[in-house]
Amino acid sequence: MLKSKNLVPRSRLLAANSVIIFVFTILLFRFFHIQIYGYNKYKIRADINRIRAIPTAAPRGMILDRYGQILVDNYPTYILTGLPNEMGNENWSFSVISNCTAIDTAILIDNFDRYFRGRFIPSRIIKDLTFDQLSCIEEHKHELAGINYIQFSERSFPSDVNMSHVLGYVKEIDRSLMSNMGDTEEYDVGDLIGWQGLEKQYENRLRGEKGLSFLQVDAFGREVGKVKDINDIKPIPGQDVFTTIDLGLQKTLEKAMSRYIGIALVTDPVTGRILAFVSSPDFSPDIFTGNTTLREWRDIVNDPTKPLLNRITNGLYPPGSTFKMITAIALLEGLMIEQDEEFECAGIYQFGDRVFKCWKVSGHGKVNLDQAITQSCNIFFYQAVQRVSLNRFINLCQNFGFGSKTGIDLPNELAGLVPTRDYMNRRYTSRGWSRGHLLNIALGQGELLATPIQLAVYINKIATKGNTFIPHFLLSKVPESTNSINLNKETWVNIENYLFNAVNHKYGTGLAADPKINGLKVYGKTGTAQNPHGDDHAWFVGYAKDGNQMASTIILVENGGGGGKIAAPIARIAFKHLFNKNIEDRLAVK
Amino acid sequence: MFKAVYNQASDMPISIIIFTIMLTCLGLISLFSISMHQFGDLAITTFTKQLLFLIPAIVGFLTILFIPKYIIHKYIYAAYSLMLILILIPFLFDTIAGTHRWINIGLPVGVQPSEFAKWIMVVALARYLSDHNLRIKRFTTILFPIFIALVPAIIILQQPDLGTAIILLTPILPMLYWVGARPFHLFILVAPVLSIATAFHTISFTVWAILMGSVLYLTQPRLFFGVMFYFGNIFLGLLSPFLWNSLRPYQQKRILTLFNPELDPLGAAYQTIQSKVAIGSGGFFGKGLGLGTQTHLKFLPVQESDFIVSVIGEEFGFITISIMLIIFSLFILKIVKLAFLAKERFPGLVLIGIGTIFMAHVFVNTAMSTGMIPVKGLPLPFISAGGSFLLSCFIMIGLIIKMSDESIE
Numbered sequence: 001m002l003k004s005k006n007l008v009p010r011s012r013l014l015a016a017n018s019v020i021i022f023v024f025t026i027l028l029f030r031f032f033h034i035q036i037y038g039y040n041k042y043k044i045r046a047d048i049n050r051i052r053a054i055p056t057a058a059p060r061g062m063i064l065d066r067y068g069q070i071l072v073d074n075y076p077t078y079i080l081t082g083l084p085n086e087m088g089n090e091n092w093s094f095s096v097i098s099n100c101t102a103i104d105t106a107i108l109i110d111n112f113d114r115y116f117r118g119r120f121i122p123s124r125i126i127k128d129l130t131f132d133q134l135s136c137i138e139e140h141k142h143e144l145a146g147i148n149y150i151q152f153s154e155r156s157f158p159s160d161v162n163m164s165h166v167l168g169y170v171k172e173i174d175r176s177l178m179s180n181m182g183d184t185e186e187y188d189v190g191d192l193i194g195w196q197g198l199e200k201q202y203e204n205r206l207r208g209e210k211g212l213s214f215l216q217v218d219a220f221g222r223e224v225g226k227v228k229d230i231n232d233i234k235p236i237p238g239q240d241v242f243t244t245i246d247l248g249l250q251k252t253l254e255k256a257m258s259r260y261i262g263i264a265l266v267t268d269p270v271t272g273r274i275l276a277f278v279s280s281p282d283f284s285p286d287i288f289t290g291n292t293t294l295r296e297w298r299d300i301v302n303d304p305t306k307p308l309l310n311r312i313t314n315g316l317y318p319p320g321s322t323f324k325m326i327t328a329i330a331l332l333e334g335l336m337i338e339q340d341e342e343f344e345c346a347g348i349y350q351f352g353d354r355v356f357k358c359w360k361v362s363g364h365g366k367v368n369l370d371q372a373i374t375q376s377c378n379i380f381f382y383q384a385v386q387r388v389s390l391n392r393f394i395n396l397c398q399n400f401g402f403g404s405k406t407g408i409d410l411p412n413e414l415a416g417l418v419p420t421r422d423y424m425n426r427r428y429t430s431r432g433w434s435r436g437h438l439l440n441i442a443l444g445q446g447e448l449l450a451t452p453i454q455l456a457v458y459i460n461k462i463a464t465k466g467n468t469f470i471p472h473f474l475l476s477k478v479p480e481s482t483n484s485i486n487l488n489k490e491t492w493v494n495i496e497n498y499l500f501n502a503v504n505h506k507y508g509t510g511l512a513a514d515p516k517i518n519g520l521k522v523y524g525k526t527g528t529a530q531n532p533h534g535d536d537h538a539w540f541v542g543y544a545k546d547g548n549q550m551a552s553t554i555i556l557v558e559n560g561g562g563g564g565k566i567a568a569p570i571a572r573i574a575f576k577h578l579f580n581k582n583i584e585d586r587l588a589v590k
Numbered sequence: 591m592f593k594a595v596y597n598q599a600s601d602m603p604i605s606i607i608i609f610t611i612m613l614t615c616l617g618l619i620s621l622f623s624i625s626m627h628q629f630g631d632l633a634i635t636t637f638t639k640q641l642l643f644l645i646p647a648i649v650g651f652l653t654i655l656f657i658p659k660y661i662i663h664k665y666i667y668a669a670y671s672l673m674l675i676l677i678l679i680p681f682l683f684d685t686i687a688g689t690h691r692w693i694n695i696g697l698p699v700g701v702q703p704s705e706f707a708k709w710i711m712v713v714a715l716a717r718y719l720s721d722h723n724l725r726i727k728r729f730t731t732i733l734f735p736i737f738i739a740l741v742p743a744i745i746i747l748q749q750p751d752l753g754t755a756i757i758l759l760t761p762i763l764p765m766l767y768w769v770g771a772r773p774f775h776l777f778i779l780v781a782p783v784l785s786i787a788t789a790f791h792t793i794s795f796t797v798w799a800i801l802m803g804s805v806l807y808l809t810q811p812r813l814f815f816g817v818m819f820y821f822g823n824i825f826l827g828l829l830s831p832f833l834w835n836s837l838r839p840y841q842q843k844r845i846l847t848l849f850n851p852e853l854d855p856l857g858a859a860y861q862t863i864q865s866k867v868a869i870g871s872g873g874f875f876g877k878g879l880g881l882g883t884q885t886h887l888k889f890l891p892v893q894e895s896d897f898i899v900s901v902i903g904e905e906f907g908f909i910t911i912s913i914m915l916i917i918f919s920l921f922i923l924k925i926v927k928l929a930f931l932a933k934e935r936f937p938g939l940v941l942i943g944i945g946t947i948f949m950a951h952v953f954v955n956t957a958m959s960t961g962m963i964p965v966k967g968l969p970l971p972f973i974s975a976g977g978s979f980l981l982s983c984f985i986m987i988g989l990i991i992k993m994s995d996e997s998i999e
Contacts, residue, residue, distance in 0.1 A: 004724075004934060004935035005933065005935065006929075006932045008929075008938065013927070016942075017923060020919060020922050020926065020949065021923075024915055024916075024918070027953070027957065028912060031903065031911045034866055034870045034960055035869055035870055035872055035874065035903060035907065036874060038870045041870065042866065042867050043870070043873070045870070045871065046868070046871035049864075049884065050883040050887050216887065
């Protein structure tokens with residue numbers, strides 16, 4: 001068999017060896033090129049491959065009152081999550097959890113789907129787990145693959161004021177909200193976002209900055225542990241927001257208003273700071289955390305008293321007699337009236353084919369401007385306002401801030417309505433504007449609509465002789481001036497005298513507003529605004545001065561009847577609380 | 591008889607054994623690293639499986655040592671026929687992992703008969719070429735060896751297993767060259783393949799045409815043949831793009847998929863990129879045993895077999911890769927040297943054939959892992975996991991020892 005000799009010339013061996021050495025040299029060079037020359041490039045690539053940056057939530061800033069008492073805080077709650085990829089029998093897991101928590105499986109599955117972001121990202125099932133629920137779930141842990149709980153910061157409200165319209169609420173971003181938010185790098189599903197009130201207004205301060213935690217992931221995106229050689233970026237907590245609110249006063253007024261539908265607003269005219277802000281009825285801000293059921297929620301939305309409405313910035317009302325100072329100022333500024341000039345009030349006044357009435361059926365008799373304001377005579381103003389040109393009157397209204405937003409630091413404020421000539425001509429095409437309309441508007445009725453916050457600016461301007469600031473909640477805010485108003489000094493003084501008399505004169509309508517504190521001067525005007533939908537609204541607008549200290553207050557009780565009887569006493573409560581000489585009483589939270 | 595084996599063992603080319611042990615150990619260490627983070631039962635990791643596969647491998651190696659050389663020579667054609675039947679058997683059964691590569695023998699692991707086709711074909715070829723009546727200088731003589739290799743290659747291509755099919759064809763040229771075939775004849779064999787391959791790229795086709803002209807000018811064949819050969823090839827090259835375009839898209843795709851199983855660009859690119867990232871991020875010293883993030887976070891595909899070199903590159907670095915490549919090159923150089931020293935033609939040819947097969951495996955595997963050539967599933971000898979392949983490699987080592995032994999006759 002093996003007879004053929006292996007006669008191979010040496011050249012063939014050399015050729016074979018050369019080919020072998022050549023090929024291996026190429027391979028060696030290739031590895032050198034990748035491993036030594038390309039090391040840095042591929043090292044980065046490998047790191048990007050394996051590292052996933054997981055955002056860590058920053059604690060949201062607190063909201064405090066002016067003295068540092070906490071209005072909104074964070075408290076840790078537990079959230080139950082499920083990792084879809086590791087949950088075996090989902091239905092079984094849900095039924096076990098349902099048994100432990102007494103929450104319907106349908107709700108659990110609904111939540112789970114709502115927060116679902118992918119097979120390898122935990123989705124939320126329940127929040128606000130109680131300790132009992134937690135321990136029950138822990139007992140059944142072996143049956144619940146892929147179920148975990150994590151800590152989560154929830155908003156809490158340690159002071160027992162509601163202030164729901166001021167504080168607003170945060171909303172948790174779910175998938176449908178996220179898709180509406182467009183391209184945003186700051187937020188992700190599951191984050192909290194300020195949705196109303198100060199939470200929304202100062203979202204950027206309160207939010208803080210998320211940190212990053214670096215996790216190692218495998219090729220399927222599953223987390224397999226911490227990255228050892230990279231430090232986490234710590235979250236930057238949100239800043240606390242100190243508000244101008246006086247918690248004690250707020251609490252007192254919330255209590256005083258709890259029987260009524262209406263508002264109570266206290267501001268500092270000198271700075272524009274808001275001391276108390278009550279829109280009644282309100283609701284506990286807790287309803288936006290916790291597990292509010294659909295039914296409870298529906299009850300709030302369908303409540304005929306509209307607790308969700310912020311009446312101070314979004315309630316539109318006829319200001320009634322509180323508006324009379326505008327007419328007075330127009331007359332004084334135009335030198336159209338003498339201080340002692342009198343008009344006859346017989347309780348009834350006929351203008352063209354219309355009949356206007358005074359609230360006092362028997363009439364006030366002969367009254368001058370001072371008495372007309374003090375006693376809130378309507379007939380005087382029906383007659384006197386006829387001397388004022390329409391444009392002048394409307395301009396004055398606008399100068400006092402009616403018909404435009406005040407710029408308060410709350411979202412979604414309304415502008416109210418000052419009926420200009422254009423507006424009236426558009427609305428009443430056939431007849432257009434007439435003097436009769438002016439008579440109505442001068443008394444704060446008719447088409448004119450104002451928000452209580454606008455009335456606050458109006459009264460603050462009177463209190464400071466035009467030098468007030470935009471109402472605001474942020475204590476550290478540099479106050480912004482309101483639009484300037486240029487009146488004669490005498491006009492301001494006269495108006496202030498009228499308002500003083502309205503509270504202090506024996507015939508004054510606002511007597512009930514004075515808490516009778518030594519050295520405290522109270523000024524104000526009541527209003528009883530006719531309301532086409534029911535009983536009259538009771539108004540009191542006014543301010544109190546004690547040396548340099550000043551506070552203005554706006555009170556409205558819807559369908560409350562007479563302003564002097566219903567609204568003025570609430571103002572007294574506010575003034576009494578504020579100008580109480582005993583500072584400790586004032587700070588005490590009753 | 592045992593004494594004979596002992597004598598044989600003491601005369602073995604010891605370096606071949608040492609290289610084999612070193613490479614097998616490197617493979618086991620790499621597989622151990624992969625197994626460190628594998629889920630499931632500890633007892634059946636890739637590492638422990640490979641350890642168990644070593645038993646039949648060593649048995650196979652020793653068995654070859656017991657078989658006298660003349661028996662091998664005598665019965666190799668019978669073995670070749672048996673081998674053809676074996677590689678056809680998988681077609682009778684359902685596919686395993688989408689292919690007809692494995693025979694299910696009732697064990698947890700299947701047997702891949704095409705692995706044995708490699709060395710059986712080499713030995714059969716060596717017997718044919720070592721026939722003393724062979725007139726190697728005639729062109730027609732070299733057509734039969736091509737036939738011997740082509741039959742199993744075509745069957746294996748249908749499994750489909752392009753990698754193994756290509757490996758089966760690689761020993762033909764070196765063995766023909768070794769036995770003294772005219773280089774010009776070998777050139778004629780290769781020419782049509784290159785004509786078609788270069789036809790899709792203008793510059794390479796021009797270079798090829800000039801090269802072919804130069805070869806013809808230097809070798810001075812008969813004029814008629816030379817002209818026919820040259821223009822035949824040019825015509826073939828020019829024709830092939832038209833032929834290609836006349837195919838329907840699904841036919842084109844089928845052919846492309848044949849040459850590149852992972853035609854899905856995302857898929858193939860993904861594997862190559864992840865493999866390069868793994869190797870590159872290993873740097874000079876590597877990340878250390880069990881610390882390769884690409885490996886353990888499962889970014890690397892088929893890391894225990896086709897991409898094992900990426901694991902070595904990532905965890906043990908360029909230093910280990912260089913040592914491994916140097917061992918492989920010394921190993922193959924040693925085989926060629928043994929072939930050169932063989933006194934008879936048959937063992938010399940077997941050695942050349944086996945050397946070529948090892949060489950082809952190492953080249954295709956490492957070149958694929960580093961993105962030099964398209965992805966072809968071929969394991970790295972002694973290192974990649976896989977029972978049939980390890981057994982086949984050890985049998986080839988046995989054959990090397992056997993064929994380099996001159997003392998028995």
